[in-house]
């Protein structure tokens with residue numbers, strides 16, 4: 001079974017990733033057809049974009065559990081800023097059984113003038129997988145209503161962000 005993991009770079013809840021991966025193994029999506037009875041279970045496969053904490057967390061657990069790992073790093077040199085989304089389409093279009101997504105707040109400094117919102121890459125990947133007809137199981141770092149607070153929390157701790165104190 002191929003499990004695609006996508007998630008925000010800032011995702012900091014590793015156990016949520018572990019639980020979702022175990023749940024995927026124990027409760028496969030409808031699209032997955034297991035081997036006939038009597039035959040050994042198929043190897044679990046993790047696919048991810050090798051970018052950020054959610055991907056690295058999934059990679060760590062998959063390694064620990066002996067899952068096969070398929071890494072799809074974005075080709076930034078080739079595609080520029082669009083590389084992440086292009087990579088997402090490759091990851092989905094190569095065929096998956098299930099997508100697990102882990103959404104955290106966007107902390108792009110270019111977006112500070114907008115209301116706090118979910119980060120873009122993971123949302124694009126999850127939506128693309130869903131539009132392609134795959135089951136997507138989503139987890140969120142906080143409630144939608146707590147996004148502003150969550151963003152403030154990250155920005156206060158980011159060395160790249162100017163201090164809010166005068």
Ligand SMILES: [Zn+2]
Nearest residue numbers: 106108111120
């Ligand atoms: Zn944003």
